Structures are given as C-alpha cells and as structure tokens.
Amino acid sequence: MRNQLQQVALMVSALLVLGVGPAYASTATKTDTPLRDIPQSIQVIPATVIQDQGAVRLNEIVRNVSGVSTSNNDGGQSQSYKIRGFDANVYKNGYPDDYFSDQDSANIERVEVLKGPASVLFGRLEPSGIINLITKKPLASPYYNVGFTAGSYSFYRPTLDFSGPLTEDGKLGYRLNIDYENSGSFRDFVNKERFFIAPVLAWKIGDRTNLTFEGEYLHTESPYDRGLVTIGDRVADIPISRYLSDPRNLVVADGSKTYLTLNHDFN
Structure with a gap:
C-alpha cells in the first residue's frame, strides 16, 4: 500500500516540479541565484514535493x-547514484558528503541536482554533476511537528521536527529533527532498524554575520542482503523472498557528523 501511495505522490510531485516550482537555487553558483539566470541544467526538489511524496530516503x-x-547499494547498507550514466557525488549544503549515501529525509529542506561538469566550484568531480542536499535551518517562530508513517511489511516511522528562538531577541535559534524507523521486507528475515537525530543551533552575531552549528547521528541495524544467487549465468530457481544468509549476522553501524559554518555578507 505504501509503495502504491508513493507512486501516486511521485506523479503529482513531478507535475509540481514541472509547473510552479522553486525560483532560486544555490548549488550552481553558491549564491541565491534565480534559476532563469543559471546557464547550467539544475533541478530543485522542494520540501512540498518531498512531503507530498512521503519520501523517507534520498533515493x-x-x-x-x-x-x-x-x-x-552495497547489500542494502548504503546507496550510490548516477547522473547521465556517470557516478554522481553527493554534497550537503555545498560540502562533500558520503559517496555512498543512505541519507535520511528528516532534516532535508530541499534537494538540488546540478547536471554537467561542476569542478570549477566543487573541485575534483565526475563530469555527471552533483546532488546537493540543503538541510533544515532554525525558524524565527516556534514550530512543532509530530509525524507518523506506517506501511507494508510492518513499516513504521515516527518523526519530530521542533524549531524556534532560544532568546527573546531571536538572535539564537534551534532546530531538532528526530526519527525512528523499523521495518520488515518482502525478503524473509530481512528486518531493519534506524535512529536519526539532527540538532541545529544558529547564532545571528550581527546584521550580516551568522554562525551555524549542525550535528547528525545515525544508528542502523540490518542484515547484509545481496539478493538472489546465480548459478552460471542464470538466477537460481528459488522464491524471490528466500534469504540464504544468517539473519543473526546484522550490520550495526553508527555514524556522526558535525558542521560549523560562518557566513558574512560583505556588501
């Protein structure tokens, strides 16, 4: 059922992207530039499309x-991407992120995809382009959102998104995104569990200067599953749900990241 709803949302989202979509992007020029003034091919997936689609992963x-x-996808442990047939690099807020990215959507505000060579701004890259994730930032007004998603194969995912000012003058703000995910699969004994938290603190030092601290922590537990085996040049004649490895051999991974960004407008 969840997959069917995603397909419907995907078609609606595609219409939104082709119709009235974002007018600005920062990936191609590292400035907030109107899309009509950018000579490169760039497509922006805004928060409304991500929410309507109910997407929980970058893929x-x-x-x-x-x-x-x-x-x-490295046996279900990560995910890599291609643009126009070449390997694509994943960035976050303009900085390199994991090449094999299994990024959660909880703290993603929008996704900007730049197609074509971009080494002038981003250094050594494949000629395909980049996928740049723009994360959620603190809001000026108090904001509280609690969500819950359920689907096929015992899938459930509660989420929290809190934001607002921490001081009366509004110069110090925060944002906190948390989600927990537990799911089964059409594959026997292939169960997954994830926990993700992303706190953000933003300090408005002056009218033109901002300091932002962002953190991320991800815990995952899932079996390594390469799919069906082959015999010679043919897939083995066994049910697609058959899992041949030991389900007790879980891959347990913990990853954390921190970002400290200082922005100043000189003019």
Whole structure:
C-alpha cells in the first residue's frame, strides 16, 4: 500500500516540479541565484514535493529528477547514484558528503541536482554533476511537528521536527529533527532498524554575520542482503523472498557528523 501511495505522490510531485516550482537555487553558483539566470541544467526538489511524496530516503527523492538513477547499494547498507550514466557525488549544503549515501529525509529542506561538469566550484568531480542536499535551518517562530508513517511489511516511522528562538531577541535559534524507523521486507528475515537525530543551533552575531552549528547521528541495524544467487549465468530457481544468509549476522553501524559554518555578507 505504501509503495502504491508513493507512486501516486511521485506523479503529482513531478507535475509540481514541472509547473510552479522553486525560483532560486544555490548549488550552481553558491549564491541565491534565480534559476532563469543559471546557464547550467539544475533541478530543485522542494520540501512540498518531498512531503507530498512521503519520501523517507534520498533515493526516493531523486526519482523526481530526469537522468538520475540509483546504482550499487552495497547489500542494502548504503546507496550510490548516477547522473547521465556517470557516478554522481553527493554534497550537503555545498560540502562533500558520503559517496555512498543512505541519507535520511528528516532534516532535508530541499534537494538540488546540478547536471554537467561542476569542478570549477566543487573541485575534483565526475563530469555527471552533483546532488546537493540543503538541510533544515532554525525558524524565527516556534514550530512543532509530530509525524507518523506506517506501511507494508510492518513499516513504521515516527518523526519530530521542533524549531524556534532560544532568546527573546531571536538572535539564537534551534532546530531538532528526530526519527525512528523499523521495518520488515518482502525478503524473509530481512528486518531493519534506524535512529536519526539532527540538532541545529544558529547564532545571528550581527546584521550580516551568522554562525551555524549542525550535528547528525545515525544508528542502523540490518542484515547484509545481496539478493538472489546465480548459478552460471542464470538466477537460481528459488522464491524471490528466500534469504540464504544468517539473519543473526546484522550490520550495526553508527555514524556522526558535525558542521560549523560562518557566513558574512560583505556588501
């Protein structure tokens, strides 16, 4: 049922992207530039599309973008991408992120996909382009959102998104995104569990200067599943749900990241 709803939302989202979509992007020029003034091919997936689609992973979000496809997923442990047939680099707020990215959507505000060479701004890259994730930032007004998603194969995912000012003058703000996910699979004994938290603190030092601290922590537990085995040049004649490895051999991974960004407008 969840997959069917995602397909419907995906078609609606595609219409939104082709119709009235974002007018600005920061990936191509590292400035907030109108899309009409950018000579490169860039497509923006805004928060409204991500929410309408009910996407929980980056690989679900990039389905909205033509020429972008998923590649090796390392037995269900991560995800890599291709743009126009070449490997694509994943960035976050303009900085390099994990090459094999299994990014959660909880703290993603929008996704900007730049197609074509971009080494002038981003350094050594494949000629395909980049996938740049723009994260959620603190809001000026108090904001509280609690969500819950359920679907097939015992899938459930509660989320929290809190934001607002921490001081009366509004110069110090916060944002906190948390989600927990537990799910089964059409594959026997393939169960997954994830916990993700992303706190953000933003300090408005002056009218033109801002300091932002962002943190991320991700805990995952899931079996390593490469899919069906082959015999010679043919897939073995066994049910697609058959899992041949030991389900007790879970891959347990913990990852954390921190970002400290100082922005100043000189003119």
